[in-house]
Structures are given as C-alpha cells and as structure tokens.
Amino acid sequence: MIAEPSERQATNSLGNTLVATPATLPSPKPSLQYKSEPSTEASITTQSANLPPSTHPRVVIVGAGFAGLEAAKTLESGPFQVVILDKNNYNQFQPLFYQVATAGLEPSSISFPLRKLFQNKPNVHIRVTAVQSLEPERKILNTTIGEIRYDYLILALGGDTNFFGNERIKQYAIPMKSVSEALYLRNRLLQNYEDAIVTTDEEERQALMNVVVVGGGPTGVEVSGALEEMRQHVLPKDIPELNFKKMEVTLLEASPNLLGPMRASSREAARNYLESMGVKVRTNTAVTDYDGKWVTLADGSKLLSRTLIWAAGIKANGILGIPDSCYTRGNRLVVDEYNTIIGLKDVFAVGDMSYMTTTDFPQGHPQVAQVAMQMSANLGKNLLRTINNQPIKSFRYLDLGSMATIGRNKAVADFPKFSVTGLFAWFIWMFIHLASLVGARSKVVVFINWMVSYFSYDQSLRLIIRPTSKPILAEEKVG
Numbered sequence: 001m002i003a004e005p006s007e008r009q010a011t012n013s014l015g016n017t018l019v020a021t022p023a024t025l026p027s028p029k030p031s032l033q034y035k036s037e038p039s040t041e042a043s044i045t046t047q048s049a050n051l052p053p054s055t056h057p058r059v060v061i062v063g064a065g066f067a068g069l070e071a072a073k074t075l076e077s078g079p080f081q082v083v084i085l086d087k088n089n090y091n092q093f094q095p096l097f098y099q100v101a102t103a104g105l106e107p108s109s110i111s112f113p114l115r116k117l118f119q120n121k122p123n124v125h126i127r128v129t130a131v132q133s134l135e136p137e138r139k140i141l142n143t144t145i146g147e148i149r150y151d152y153l154i155l156a157l158g159g160d161t162n163f164f165g166n167e168r169i170k171q172y173a174i175p176m177k178s179v180s181e182a183l184y185l186r187n188r189l190l191q192n193y194e195d196a197i198v199t200t201d202e203e204e205r206q207a208l209m210n211v212v213v214v215g216g217g218p219t220g221v222e223v224s225g226a227l228e229e230m231r232q233h234v235l236p237k238d239i240p241e242l243n244f245k246k247m248e249v250t251l252l253e254a255s256p257n258l259l260g261p262m263r264a265s266s267r268e269a270a271r272n273y274l275e276s277m278g279v280k281v282r283t284n285t286a287v288t289d290y291d292g293k294w295v296t297l298a299d300g301s302k303l304l305s306r307t308l309i310w311a312a313g314i315k316a317n318g319i320l321g322i323p324d325s326c327y328t329r330g331n332r333l334v335v336d337e338y339n340t341i342i343g344l345k346d347v348f349a350v351g352d353m354s355y356m357t358t359t360d361f362p363q364g365h366p367q368v369a370q371v372a373m374q375m376s377a378n379l380g381k382n383l384l385r386t387i388n389n390q391p392i393k394s395f396r397y398l399d400l401g402s403m404a405t406i407g408r409n410k411a412v413a414d415f416p417k418f419s420v421t422g423l424f425a426w427f428i429w430m431f432i433h434l435a436s437l438v439g440a441r442s443k444v445v446v447f448i449n450w451m452v453s454y455f456s457y458d459q460s461l462r463l464i465i466r467p468t469s470k471p472i473l474a475e476e477k478v479g
C-alpha cells in the first residue's frame with residue numbers, strides 16, 4: 001500500500017479539494033446540552049423537497065448506512081420530524097460485498113429498501129437525493145432536489161475508497177465500497193474468464209485469470225479466501241477449457257501483518273489458512289503503480305494481472321460548505337465527545353466520517369459498523385435528552401470484538417477477553433452476520449444461499465448482467 005502523508009490534500013465526494021491538517025486538534029469542549037434555536041417560523045413552513053409542515057424540530061440525517069439508520073431508529077418515535085436523505089433508496093450491508101463480488105450472493109440479499117424500514121412512522125420522511133453542500137449560517141442543505149432546512153443535522157455519509165492520490169491505480173484498480181462496485185467486480189471477473197477462453201496469447205490469458213488483492217484488512221482477507229475457493233471448486237467445473245491450476249490469487253499488504261488490529265494468534269491463523277488454501281500472501285509489500293495489466297511493487301518487481309482489487313484505504317465523504325478547519329486526516333470531521341462537529345452549531349458527524357479522540361482512542365475510533373451504530377444511538381438519545389431538558393452523555397465505545405472469515409470452516413475472531421479460530425469462529429461469524437443483516441427476508445435468503453453453497457461447493461449466481469443505458473428524456477429528469 002502507499003503510505004498516507006501526514007499532511008495532504010484530500011478531495012471530498014463532490015470533488016472539492018480540502019486541506020487536511022492533522023497535527024493539532026481542538027480539544028473537545030464539554031457542553032451540557034445541545035443548544036439549538038429552531039426558527040418557529042421556519043419550523044411550520046413547507047420548504048422544497050415537498051416536506052410537510054411540522055411544529056416539531058426537524059432532524060435531517062444525511063446517509064442511511066449503519067450510522068444514519070441507527071440515529072433514525074432512535075429518533076423515529078420522538079418529538080422530531082426526522083428527514084432521511086440518501087443518494088440510494090436502500091441500505092447496504094458492506095461486510096458481505098465480497099460475496100456479491102464472488103457470485104455468492106445477489107445484491108438484493110444485502111441491500112434493504114429504506115421505505116420498508118420506516119413504514120408506519122409518520123414522523124419519518126425519506127428523500128432520495130445526493131446532498132451537495134451545507135450552509136451552516138442559514139441551517140440549509142443544498143441537494144439535487146432543492147434546499148432543505150434543518151434544526152439539527154446529522155452527517156453520516158460514510159467513506160469512499162482512498163487511492164492515496166495515485167491516479168493510475170484509481171483509473172485501473174477495482175474498489176469495493178458500494179454494492180454497485182461489488183457487482184461491477186463480479187461482472188469483470190466473469191468476463192475475464194470468458195476472454196481468457198478465446199485469447200490465443202498465453203501472457204494475456206494468464207493476466208486475465210490472475211487476481212491481485214491489495215490490503216490485508218478483513219475485506220482483503222475475505223475476498224482473497226473467496227476467490228481461492230472459486231478457483232478450486234467452481235471455475236474448473238464451469239470452464240474446463242482453462243487450467244485453473246495456473247491461476248494465482250495474490251494478497252498484498254504493506255505492513256508486516258494481515259488483520260493488523262487483531263491479536264497475534266488471529267493474525268497468524270488467518271495467514272496460515274490463506275496460504276494453506278493456495279493464496280500467495282505477501283506482507284511488507286507496497287504497490288506503487290498499476291497500468292491495467294502489470295502491478296508494480298515498491299521493490300520494482302511486477303505482477304501480471306488484469307484484475308487489481310483495491311481494499312487498501314478509506315477516505316471519508318465530505319460536503320462543500322464545511323470549513324477546511326473541521327477536517328482532519330482521512331478527510332474525517334473532527335467532533336467532540338457528543339459528536340458535534342467542532343466549530344459548527346447543531347451539526348453532528350457520526351460513523352466513518354467522524355473523528356473523535358478519547359483517552360481510550362487517542363488516534364480516533366476504528367471505522368467499523370459497531371462504532372457507527374453506538375455513536376448514533378448515543379447521539380439520538382442525547383437529542384431526546386435535550387428536548388426533555390436532561391443532561392446529555394458523552395460517547396464511550398464498547399468494543400464487542402472483531403472477526404474475519406477466510407473460507408469454509410475457517411475464521412478468526414477476537415473478543416475482549418479471548419480469541420477463537422477455525423470452525424467455531426466460522427459459526428460465530430455466520431451467526432453474527434446473519435443477525436446483523438437488515439430484514440427477515442435477507443436473513444433467510446442469505447442463510448439458504450450459504451447452506452446450498454456449503455453442501456454443493458457451488459454458487460449459482462455467475463451471471464454477467466450489465467445495466468442498459470438510454471438517454472433520459474427531459475420530462476423524466478428529476479429536480
């Protein structure tokens with residue numbers, strides 16, 4: 001991987017350049033209450049986006065991922081008008097993207113329609129729109145469907161892939177930070193094998209079959225294991241014309257270990273599992289360039305692959321209008337222990353895009369689902385406490401553990417007091433992921449898919465489905 005400079009320019013999701021200044025952070029100022037002064041006049045008028053008038057203060061939540069949904073669920077029955085804005089009309093379960101990419105699950109199994117979640121919640125309004133900018137002085141968000149006023153604003157936009165400024169890698173590598181990118185990767189992998197059958201060029205065939213994964217975190221480990229299982233059990237049956245013994249799955253990690261934050265025993269077990277399956281694991285190995293065919297490593301050597309999966313970095317999504325001084329490294333927004341963005345009033349950031357330092361987490365919290373959910377639940381309760389004139393509480397993260405699955409019967413899991421590996425860890429991994437999926441239907445569908453794959457050594461979703469595109473007629477355009 002490419003090291004992140006200590007001070008750099010970052011670009012937010014809308015393309016503006018932001019200067020990250022990580023050196024010193026303002027110290028959080030303790031406050032007893034969130035002090036909002038909702039404009040009564042504004043509160044009872046209808047604005048754009050066809051939101052109904054309400055006498056309740058309006059909480060606008062941008063982003064319906066792990067953090068945004070948790071905030072909305074905490075507030076859905078409270079004395080607020082809750083407005084959820086997301087560019088998609090569904091919630092996505094990132095931990096299983098790699099199974100969509102390797103044809104194990106359909107995108108619909110891990111994506112859940114937002115409107116279904118908030119049926120019978122008259123205080124909750126959903127608008128599908130991309131948020132463009134913020135005007136904190138006017139308490140206004142600019143979106144693709146017009147201006148939206150807020151009394152309290154919760155920013156939960158998550159993050160996007162960080163290519164650390166390497167434009168060539170960005171151009172050719174495949175990220176996996178959205179369900180559409182996971183689907184794109186699935187199509188690409190399957191198409192590569194179709195192309196490998198027809199080419200007569202040996203080197204090109206090898207390049208089309210090989211896969212290089214960059215980033216030895218849970219995503220890189222899990223996708224490498226899944227690809228190796230495809231190589232052994234699925235692809236040779238589908239395409240006997242190709243010799244899959246020649247296909248190589250290589251996992252590259254710049255630091256000395258896979259799964260860096262986990263305990264040493266789990267890190268070693270994960271590496272042993274991958275290597276015993278056939279994955280070529282290379283730690284202390286950074287990628288410096290990729291031209292779509294050759295991956296260049298820091299020592300100057302090269303690897304041949306038409307597929308480079310980039311699972312090596314995250315940068316938070318930003319919004320125009322937030323002063324540069326509010327951002328720190330990784331494009332994250334600096335918040336106090338109540339999740340208020342330092343320097344802004346009644347504007348909060350939660351989840352992957354927030355950066356909160358505490359004595360337990362002097363470098364900020366990990367960008368994982370549990371942090372996102374726990375932060376948002378605390379923030380939601382604090383807003384309710386504020387309305388009820390009760391003191392608000394600072395956020396304390398309760399670390400429930402971390403885990404990664406490598407393949408059939410193989411996983412590693414660290415809990416606060418102990419670690420487990422192998423079959424037992426694999427069962428725990430499956431149980432926790434099934435329980436965390438949104439919606440009963442998704443849980444049943446995923447469980448059935450896993451059982452069928454387990455007993456048949458097969459996945460049934462190896463379809464190359466490309467969306468068609470047609471020109472949008474003027475009258476069909478929204479906003």
Ligand SMILES: Cc1cc2nc3c(=O)[nH]c(=O)nc-3n(C[C@H](O)[C@H](O)[C@H](O)COP(=O)(O)OP(=O)(O)OC[C@H]3O[C@@H](n4cnc5c(N)ncnc54)[C@H](O)[C@@H]3O)c2cc1C
Nearest residue numbers: 063065066067087094095130131157158351352367368369
């Ligand atoms: C491949 C992958 C695997 C992972 N595996 C694990 C795991 O096993 N365990 C774990 O704990 N964590 C895992 N994570 C991390 C975890 O998914 C994140 O920490 C978590 O999703 C953060 O939640 P969030 O709500 O902050 O952001 P997200 O869940 O990313 O939600 C952000 C939301 O904001 C919306 N949005 C973004 N920009 C705009 C805009 N301009 N306008 C409107 N809406 C916008 C997006 O559509 C999205 O719905 C994984 C992440 C990835 C990418």
